[in-house]
Amino acid sequence: MTETVKIISPIDGSVYAERPLAGAEDIAAATTRARAAQRDWRHVPLADRVAAVGRMVDELLAMNDDIVPELAWQMGRPIRFGGEKRGVEERSRHMLAIAEDALAPMQRPDKVGFTRYITHEPLGLVVVVAPWNYPFLTAVNSIIPGLVAGNALLLKHASQTLLAGERFAEAARRAGLPAGIFQNLVMGHADTEMLIGSGAVDHINFTGSVEGGRRIEKAAAGTFATLGLELGGKDPAYVRADADLDYAAENLVDGSFFNSGQSCCGVERIYVHQSAYDGFVERFLDQAQGWTLGDPLDPDTIVGPMARGGFADHVRQQTEEAVRGGATRHLNARHARDVAGSPWLAPEVLTGVNHQMSVMREESFGPVVGIMKVADDEEAITLMNDSPYGLTASIWTRDIDAAARIGAEIETGTVFANRCDYLDPALVWTGIKDTGKGGALSEIGYHNLTQAKSYHLKTL
Structure with a gap:
Protein backbone atom coordinates (compact mmCIF):
# COMPACT_ATOMS: atom_id res chain seq x y z
CA MET A 1 0.00 0.00 0.00
CA THR A 2 1.38 3.39 -1.01
CA GLU A 3 2.17 5.71 1.88
CA THR A 4 0.63 9.19 1.65
CA VAL A 5 0.99 12.59 3.25
CA LYS A 6 -2.02 14.69 4.21
CA ILE A 7 -2.52 18.42 4.62
CA ILE A 8 -4.65 18.95 7.73
CA SER A 9 -6.19 22.39 7.34
CA PRO A 10 -5.92 24.66 10.38
CA ILE A 11 -9.27 26.21 9.45
CA ASP A 12 -11.45 23.22 10.31
CA GLY A 13 -9.16 20.24 10.86
CA SER A 14 -10.21 18.60 7.61
CA VAL A 15 -7.91 16.82 5.14
CA TYR A 16 -7.44 19.50 2.51
CA ALA A 17 -5.22 17.43 0.22
CA GLU A 18 -3.49 14.06 0.18
CA ARG A 19 -0.59 12.94 -1.99
CA PRO A 20 1.45 9.73 -2.32
CA LEU A 21 5.03 9.82 -1.10
CA ALA A 22 7.70 9.21 -3.71
CA GLY A 23 9.41 5.84 -3.33
CA ALA A 24 13.12 5.12 -3.55
CA GLU A 25 12.83 4.22 -7.25
CA ASP A 26 10.93 7.45 -8.00
CA ILE A 27 13.58 9.52 -6.25
CA ALA A 28 16.44 7.76 -8.03
CA ALA A 29 14.71 8.26 -11.39
CA ALA A 30 14.16 11.96 -10.66
CA THR A 31 17.84 12.35 -9.80
CA THR A 32 18.87 10.65 -13.03
CA ARG A 33 16.55 12.87 -15.09
CA ALA A 34 17.87 15.98 -13.35
CA ARG A 35 21.50 15.06 -13.98
CA ALA A 36 20.83 14.38 -17.65
CA ALA A 37 18.87 17.59 -18.12
CA GLN A 38 21.52 19.68 -16.37
CA ARG A 39 24.26 18.56 -18.74
CA ASP A 40 22.43 20.35 -21.56
CA TRP A 41 20.92 23.18 -19.52
CA ARG A 42 24.29 24.46 -18.35
CA HIS A 43 25.25 25.10 -22.00
CA VAL A 44 22.09 27.07 -22.81
CA PRO A 45 23.12 30.74 -23.20
CA LEU A 46 22.53 32.73 -20.03
CA ALA A 47 20.13 35.13 -21.74
CA ASP A 48 17.99 32.18 -22.82
CA ARG A 49 18.01 30.69 -19.32
CA VAL A 50 16.94 34.06 -17.91
CA ALA A 51 14.11 34.26 -20.44
CA ALA A 52 12.91 30.72 -19.71
CA VAL A 53 12.95 31.18 -15.94
CA GLY A 54 11.26 34.54 -16.41
CA ARG A 55 8.41 32.75 -18.18
CA MET A 56 8.21 30.37 -15.23
CA VAL A 57 7.84 33.36 -12.90
CA ASP A 58 5.11 34.80 -15.15
CA GLU A 59 3.21 31.52 -15.07
CA LEU A 60 3.49 31.26 -11.29
CA LEU A 61 2.22 34.80 -10.78
CA ALA A 62 -0.70 34.12 -13.12
CA MET A 63 -1.92 31.42 -10.72
CA ASN A 64 -2.21 33.77 -7.78
CA ASP A 65 -6.02 33.92 -7.66
CA ASP A 66 -6.03 30.17 -7.03
CA ILE A 67 -2.97 30.22 -4.77
CA VAL A 68 -4.40 32.74 -2.26
CA PRO A 69 -7.28 30.57 -0.97
CA GLU A 70 -5.04 27.49 -1.14
CA LEU A 71 -2.65 29.19 1.28
CA ALA A 72 -5.49 30.01 3.65
CA TRP A 73 -6.62 26.38 3.69
CA GLN A 74 -3.10 24.98 3.95
CA MET A 75 -1.51 27.22 6.60
CA GLY A 76 -4.09 29.79 7.70
CA ARG A 77 -2.94 33.06 6.15
CA PRO A 78 -5.87 35.46 5.58
CA ILE A 79 -6.83 36.00 1.95
CA ARG A 80 -6.86 39.78 2.44
CA PHE A 81 -3.05 39.81 2.06
CA GLY A 82 -3.14 38.42 -1.47
CA GLY A 83 -0.71 35.57 -0.94
CA GLU A 84 2.98 36.17 -1.66
CA LYS A 85 2.72 37.53 -5.19
CA ARG A 86 4.32 40.92 -4.58
CA GLY A 87 7.36 39.54 -2.79
CA VAL A 88 7.79 36.67 -5.22
CA GLU A 89 7.72 39.06 -8.15
CA GLU A 90 10.11 41.55 -6.54
CA ARG A 91 12.71 38.95 -5.63
CA SER A 92 12.42 36.99 -8.86
CA ARG A 93 12.59 40.02 -11.14
CA HIS A 94 15.60 41.37 -9.27
CA MET A 95 17.52 38.11 -9.47
CA LEU A 96 16.72 37.81 -13.17
CA ALA A 97 17.83 41.41 -13.76
CA ILE A 98 21.22 41.03 -12.07
CA ALA A 99 22.05 37.60 -13.50
CA GLU A 100 24.28 38.84 -16.31
CA ASP A 101 26.44 40.95 -14.03
CA ALA A 102 26.43 38.50 -11.11
CA LEU A 103 27.50 35.57 -13.28
CA ALA A 104 29.88 37.47 -15.56
CA PRO A 105 33.52 36.28 -15.58
CA MET A 106 35.68 38.17 -13.09
CA GLN A 107 38.57 39.59 -15.09
CA ARG A 108 41.92 39.95 -13.32
CA PRO A 109 44.24 42.91 -14.00
CA ASP A 110 46.33 42.71 -17.15
CA LYS A 111 49.59 40.80 -16.87
CA VAL A 112 51.84 40.67 -19.92
CA GLY A 113 51.64 37.30 -21.63
CA PHE A 114 48.69 36.07 -19.56
CA THR A 115 44.91 36.01 -19.69
CA ARG A 116 43.35 35.49 -16.25
CA TYR A 117 39.75 35.33 -15.17
CA ILE A 118 37.33 33.51 -12.89
CA THR A 119 34.01 32.05 -14.02
CA HIS A 120 30.94 31.01 -12.04
CA GLU A 121 30.10 27.43 -12.98
CA PRO A 122 26.84 25.71 -11.97
CA LEU A 123 27.14 23.33 -9.05
CA GLY A 124 25.03 20.66 -10.74
CA LEU A 125 22.06 19.31 -8.77
CA VAL A 126 20.49 21.54 -6.12
CA VAL A 127 17.91 20.29 -3.63
CA VAL A 128 15.62 22.89 -2.05
CA VAL A 129 13.82 21.86 1.14
CA ALA A 130 11.22 24.60 1.58
CA PRO A 131 9.15 25.57 4.65
CA TRP A 132 5.42 26.08 5.12
CA ASN A 133 5.36 29.58 6.63
CA TYR A 134 6.23 31.42 3.39
CA PRO A 135 6.06 28.54 0.94
CA PHE A 136 6.63 30.61 -2.20
CA LEU A 137 8.81 33.46 -0.95
CA THR A 138 11.41 31.26 0.68
CA ALA A 139 11.55 28.83 -2.23
CA VAL A 140 12.12 31.45 -4.95
CA ASN A 141 15.25 32.61 -3.10
CA SER A 142 16.99 29.47 -4.36
CA ILE A 143 14.86 28.21 -7.23
CA ILE A 144 15.16 31.28 -9.46
CA PRO A 145 18.92 31.93 -9.17
CA GLY A 146 19.62 28.20 -9.01
CA LEU A 147 18.01 27.55 -12.38
CA VAL A 148 19.38 30.70 -13.98
CA ALA A 149 22.90 29.75 -12.87
CA GLY A 150 22.59 26.50 -14.84
CA ASN A 151 21.71 24.01 -12.11
CA ALA A 152 18.99 21.37 -12.04
CA LEU A 153 16.53 21.73 -9.14
CA LEU A 154 14.69 19.19 -7.01
CA LEU A 155 12.10 20.76 -4.69
CA LYS A 156 10.93 19.03 -1.54
CA HIS A 157 8.23 21.16 0.02
CA ALA A 158 6.89 21.05 3.56
CA SER A 159 4.00 18.64 3.98
CA GLN A 160 1.78 21.44 5.32
CA THR A 161 2.06 23.34 2.02
CA LEU A 162 2.88 20.64 -0.50
CA LEU A 163 0.51 22.21 -3.06
CA ALA A 164 3.03 25.05 -3.39
CA GLY A 165 5.50 22.56 -4.84
CA GLU A 166 2.92 21.51 -7.41
CA ARG A 167 2.36 25.14 -8.38
CA PHE A 168 6.08 25.61 -9.02
CA ALA A 169 6.21 22.44 -11.10
CA GLU A 170 3.18 23.47 -13.14
CA ALA A 171 4.71 26.91 -13.76
CA ALA A 172 7.91 25.27 -15.02
CA ARG A 173 5.92 23.01 -17.32
CA ARG A 174 3.84 25.85 -18.74
CA ALA A 175 6.97 27.94 -19.27
CA GLY A 176 8.52 25.19 -21.37
CA LEU A 177 11.53 24.48 -19.18
CA PRO A 178 13.39 21.35 -20.30
CA ALA A 179 11.99 18.13 -18.87
CA GLY A 180 13.80 17.11 -15.71
CA ILE A 181 15.48 20.43 -15.02
CA PHE A 182 12.94 21.29 -12.30
CA GLN A 183 11.07 18.57 -10.42
CA ASN A 184 8.82 18.57 -7.37
CA LEU A 185 9.12 15.55 -5.09
CA VAL A 186 6.78 14.62 -2.23
CA MET A 187 9.13 12.95 0.25
CA GLY A 188 9.22 12.03 3.91
CA HIS A 189 12.09 12.97 6.22
CA ALA A 190 13.89 9.64 5.91
CA ASP A 191 13.86 9.64 2.10
CA THR A 192 14.93 13.29 2.02
CA GLU A 193 17.91 12.50 4.22
CA MET A 194 18.72 9.45 2.10
CA LEU A 195 18.72 11.58 -1.06
CA ILE A 196 20.96 14.19 0.57
CA GLY A 197 23.38 11.51 1.74
CA SER A 198 23.43 9.69 -1.60
CA GLY A 199 26.30 11.68 -3.03
CA ALA A 200 24.17 12.66 -6.04
CA VAL A 201 23.39 16.13 -4.67
CA ASP A 202 25.76 19.08 -4.99
CA HIS A 203 23.98 21.70 -2.87
CA ILE A 204 21.16 21.67 -0.34
CA ASN A 205 19.19 24.73 0.66
CA PHE A 206 17.07 24.19 3.76
CA THR A 207 14.78 26.57 5.61
CA GLY A 208 13.36 25.29 8.86
CA SER A 209 14.15 24.50 12.47
CA VAL A 210 17.57 24.30 14.09
CA GLU A 211 17.05 20.59 14.73
CA GLY A 212 16.08 20.13 11.08
CA GLY A 213 19.28 21.89 10.06
CA ARG A 214 21.34 19.56 12.22
CA ARG A 215 19.70 16.57 10.55
CA ILE A 216 20.48 18.02 7.12
CA GLU A 217 24.13 18.54 8.07
CA LYS A 218 24.35 15.01 9.45
CA ALA A 219 22.77 13.54 6.33
CA ALA A 220 25.18 15.46 4.07
CA ALA A 221 28.29 14.57 6.10
CA GLY A 222 31.00 13.13 3.90
CA THR A 223 29.32 14.04 0.62
CA PHE A 224 31.04 17.44 0.41
CA ALA A 225 27.80 19.00 -0.79
CA THR A 226 27.52 22.68 0.05
CA LEU A 227 24.78 23.90 2.35
CA GLY A 228 22.55 26.93 2.75
CA LEU A 229 20.71 26.83 6.07
CA GLU A 230 18.18 29.36 7.35
CA LEU A 231 17.07 28.11 10.72
CA GLY A 232 15.61 29.59 13.92
CA GLY A 233 15.22 33.22 14.88
CA LYS A 234 14.40 35.45 17.82
CA PRO A 425 16.61 41.24 -2.80
CA ALA A 426 19.56 43.54 -3.50
CA LEU A 427 21.00 42.59 -0.09
CA VAL A 428 22.20 39.18 1.00
CA TRP A 429 19.81 37.24 3.23
CA THR A 430 21.90 35.47 5.83
CA GLY A 431 22.12 34.61 9.50
CA ILE A 432 24.67 33.76 12.14
CA LYS A 433 24.87 31.56 15.26
CA ASP A 434 22.05 28.99 15.35
CA THR A 435 20.20 30.82 12.60
CA GLY A 436 22.38 29.08 10.05
CA LYS A 437 24.95 29.53 7.32
CA GLY A 438 25.22 30.63 3.72
CA GLY A 439 23.26 33.41 2.05
CA ALA A 440 20.53 33.98 -0.52
CA LEU A 441 19.54 36.83 -2.84
CA SER A 442 21.83 39.57 -4.27
CA GLU A 443 24.88 38.59 -6.29
CA ILE A 444 26.08 36.62 -3.27
CA GLY A 445 23.07 34.35 -3.69
CA TYR A 446 24.30 33.52 -7.19
CA HIS A 447 27.84 32.95 -5.96
CA ASN A 448 26.57 30.49 -3.35
CA LEU A 449 24.84 28.48 -6.08
CA THR A 450 27.89 28.29 -8.33
CA GLN A 451 31.46 27.01 -8.21
CA ALA A 452 34.34 29.37 -8.94
CA LYS A 453 36.64 28.22 -11.75
CA SER A 454 39.95 29.94 -12.55
CA TYR A 455 41.47 30.38 -16.04
CA HIS A 456 45.22 31.06 -16.10
CA LEU A 457 46.20 31.17 -19.78
CA LYS A 458 49.77 31.85 -20.88
CA THR A 459 50.51 33.02 -24.41
CA LEU A 460 53.51 31.39 -26.08
Missing part, protein backbone atom coordinates in the same frame (compact mmCIF):
# COMPACT_ATOMS: atom_id res chain seq x y z
CA ASP A 235 14.58 38.82 16.15
CA PRO A 236 14.82 41.86 18.43
CA ALA A 237 13.83 45.49 18.04
CA TYR A 238 15.21 48.45 19.97
CA VAL A 239 13.17 51.65 20.30
CA ARG A 240 15.52 54.52 21.22
CA ALA A 241 14.58 57.62 23.15
CA ASP A 242 14.48 59.70 19.96
CA ALA A 243 12.23 57.32 17.99
CA ASP A 244 8.98 58.35 16.33
CA LEU A 245 6.80 56.34 18.70
CA ASP A 246 3.64 56.35 16.59
CA TYR A 247 5.56 55.13 13.56
CA ALA A 248 7.54 52.56 15.54
CA ALA A 249 4.47 51.15 17.27
CA GLU A 250 2.46 50.78 14.07
CA ASN A 251 5.25 49.01 12.22
CA LEU A 252 6.35 46.82 15.11
CA VAL A 253 2.82 45.56 15.66
CA ASP A 254 2.78 44.51 12.02
CA GLY A 255 6.25 42.99 12.36
CA SER A 256 5.17 41.03 15.43
CA PHE A 257 1.78 39.68 14.39
CA PHE A 258 1.74 39.46 10.58
CA ASN A 259 1.26 35.85 9.41
CA SER A 260 0.27 35.02 13.02
CA GLY A 261 3.88 35.67 14.01
CA GLN A 262 5.06 32.78 11.84
CA SER A 263 7.81 34.74 10.10
CA CYS A 264 11.50 33.91 10.08
CA CYS A 265 12.28 37.60 10.54
CA GLY A 266 9.21 38.48 12.59
CA VAL A 267 9.80 40.64 15.68
CA GLU A 268 9.67 38.48 18.82
CA ARG A 269 11.09 40.82 21.48
CA ILE A 270 11.16 44.60 21.85
CA TYR A 271 13.47 46.72 24.04
CA VAL A 272 12.47 50.32 24.71
CA HIS A 273 14.51 53.13 26.23
CA GLN A 274 13.15 53.93 29.68
CA SER A 275 12.24 57.50 28.73
CA ALA A 276 10.06 56.28 25.84
CA TYR A 277 8.74 53.08 27.41
CA ASP A 278 5.33 54.17 28.72
CA GLY A 279 4.47 56.14 25.60
CA PHE A 280 5.53 53.32 23.31
CA VAL A 281 3.65 50.60 25.21
CA GLU A 282 0.49 52.71 25.16
CA ARG A 283 0.74 53.21 21.40
CA PHE A 284 1.68 49.59 20.74
CA LEU A 285 -1.32 48.27 22.66
CA ASP A 286 -3.63 50.69 20.91
CA GLN A 287 -2.44 49.43 17.51
CA ALA A 288 -2.47 45.77 18.58
CA GLN A 289 -6.13 45.89 19.60
CA GLY A 290 -7.05 45.90 15.92
CA TRP A 291 -5.20 42.66 15.16
CA THR A 292 -8.05 40.29 15.85
CA LEU A 293 -8.28 36.57 15.11
CA GLY A 294 -10.81 35.37 12.57
CA ASP A 295 -11.66 33.21 9.58
CA PRO A 296 -8.81 33.54 7.03
CA LEU A 297 -11.32 33.14 4.18
CA ASP A 298 -13.06 36.35 5.30
CA PRO A 299 -11.54 39.37 3.47
CA ASP A 300 -11.78 41.44 6.66
CA THR A 301 -9.70 39.06 8.80
CA ILE A 302 -6.23 40.25 9.79
CA VAL A 303 -4.98 37.29 11.85
CA GLY A 304 -5.75 33.69 10.93
CA PRO A 305 -5.06 30.46 12.80
CA MET A 306 -1.53 29.14 13.15
CA ALA A 307 -0.56 26.31 10.84
CA ARG A 308 -0.83 23.58 13.48
CA GLY A 309 -2.17 23.17 16.98
CA GLY A 310 1.21 22.05 18.30
CA PHE A 311 2.80 25.30 17.19
CA ALA A 312 0.12 27.28 19.01
CA ASP A 313 0.53 25.18 22.16
CA HIS A 314 4.24 26.06 22.24
CA VAL A 315 3.35 29.76 22.27
CA ARG A 316 0.70 29.17 24.93
CA GLN A 317 3.27 27.43 27.13
CA GLN A 318 5.80 30.26 26.74
CA THR A 319 3.13 32.83 27.56
CA GLU A 320 1.91 30.97 30.62
CA GLU A 321 5.47 30.49 31.88
CA ALA A 322 6.10 34.23 31.54
CA VAL A 323 2.91 35.09 33.43
CA ARG A 324 3.87 32.71 36.24
CA GLY A 325 7.20 34.54 36.38
CA GLY A 326 5.53 37.94 36.83
CA ALA A 327 4.78 39.11 33.28
CA THR A 328 1.53 40.91 32.49
CA ARG A 329 -0.76 39.96 29.60
CA HIS A 330 -2.37 43.00 27.99
CA LEU A 331 -4.62 41.75 25.20
CA ASN A 332 -5.80 38.41 26.59
CA ALA A 333 -8.11 38.26 23.58
CA ARG A 334 -9.98 34.99 23.53
CA HIS A 335 -11.44 33.21 20.55
CA ALA A 336 -14.05 30.46 20.76
CA ARG A 337 -11.49 27.96 19.43
CA ASP A 338 -8.44 29.36 21.28
CA VAL A 339 -7.93 26.30 23.49
CA ALA A 340 -5.14 23.79 24.06
CA GLY A 341 -4.45 21.74 20.96
CA SER A 342 -6.10 24.25 18.64
CA PRO A 343 -4.25 26.31 16.00
CA TRP A 344 -6.54 29.24 16.80
CA LEU A 345 -4.40 31.56 18.93
CA ALA A 346 -5.04 35.28 19.38
CA PRO A 347 -2.15 37.80 19.52
CA GLU A 348 -0.72 38.70 22.91
CA VAL A 349 1.56 41.43 24.34
CA LEU A 350 3.60 40.86 27.49
CA THR A 351 5.30 43.41 29.73
CA GLY A 352 7.20 42.81 32.94
CA VAL A 353 9.32 40.27 31.07
CA ASN A 354 12.97 39.37 31.63
CA HIS A 355 15.64 37.14 30.15
CA GLN A 356 14.96 34.29 32.53
CA MET A 357 11.77 33.76 30.53
CA SER A 358 11.91 31.59 27.42
CA VAL A 359 9.58 33.99 25.59
CA MET A 360 12.48 36.49 25.50
CA ARG A 361 15.26 34.09 24.51
CA GLU A 362 13.86 31.05 22.71
CA GLU A 363 12.00 31.09 19.41
CA SER A 364 8.22 31.53 19.68
CA PHE A 365 7.22 31.63 16.01
CA GLY A 366 3.76 32.76 16.93
CA PRO A 367 1.65 35.82 17.82
CA VAL A 368 3.25 36.85 21.12
CA VAL A 369 5.78 39.59 21.83
CA GLY A 370 7.49 40.75 25.01
CA ILE A 371 8.31 44.43 25.62
CA MET A 372 11.13 45.25 28.05
CA LYS A 373 12.48 48.55 29.41
CA VAL A 374 16.22 49.31 29.06
CA ALA A 375 18.41 52.08 30.50
CA ASP A 376 20.53 52.86 27.43
CA ASP A 377 22.01 51.66 24.13
CA GLU A 378 24.56 49.47 25.90
CA GLU A 379 21.94 47.50 27.80
CA ALA A 380 19.85 47.15 24.64
CA ILE A 381 22.82 45.73 22.73
CA THR A 382 23.61 43.27 25.51
CA LEU A 383 20.05 41.98 25.63
CA MET A 384 19.65 41.84 21.86
CA ASN A 385 22.74 39.63 21.70
CA ASP A 386 21.52 37.40 24.53
CA SER A 387 20.07 34.78 22.21
CA PRO A 388 21.39 31.77 20.30
CA TYR A 389 19.95 33.22 17.08
CA GLY A 390 20.94 36.00 14.70
CA LEU A 391 18.80 36.71 11.63
CA THR A 392 17.65 40.36 11.80
CA ALA A 393 17.51 43.20 14.31
CA SER A 394 15.74 46.54 13.96
CA ILE A 395 16.61 49.90 15.53
CA TRP A 396 14.02 52.66 15.70
CA THR A 397 15.58 56.10 15.84
CA ARG A 398 15.88 59.43 14.05
CA ASP A 399 19.68 59.12 14.21
CA ILE A 400 20.78 56.85 11.36
CA ASP A 401 24.43 57.12 12.35
CA ALA A 402 23.51 55.82 15.79
CA ALA A 403 21.56 52.98 14.18
CA ALA A 404 24.61 51.96 12.15
CA ARG A 405 26.88 52.24 15.18
CA ILE A 406 24.55 50.09 17.31
CA GLY A 407 24.01 47.69 14.44
CA ALA A 408 27.74 47.06 14.21
CA GLU A 409 27.61 45.63 17.74
CA ILE A 410 24.59 43.39 17.22
CA GLU A 411 25.16 39.72 16.34
CA THR A 412 22.82 39.44 13.38
CA GLY A 413 22.66 38.87 9.63
CA THR A 414 20.68 42.03 8.79
CA VAL A 415 20.42 45.38 10.56
CA PHE A 416 17.27 47.42 9.93
CA ALA A 417 16.63 51.03 10.88
CA ASN A 418 12.99 52.15 11.07
CA ARG A 419 11.65 49.06 9.35
CA CYS A 420 11.48 45.31 9.97
CA ASP A 421 10.28 41.97 8.61
CA TYR A 422 11.37 42.56 5.01
CA LEU A 423 13.87 41.08 2.55
CA ASP A 424 15.52 43.47 0.10
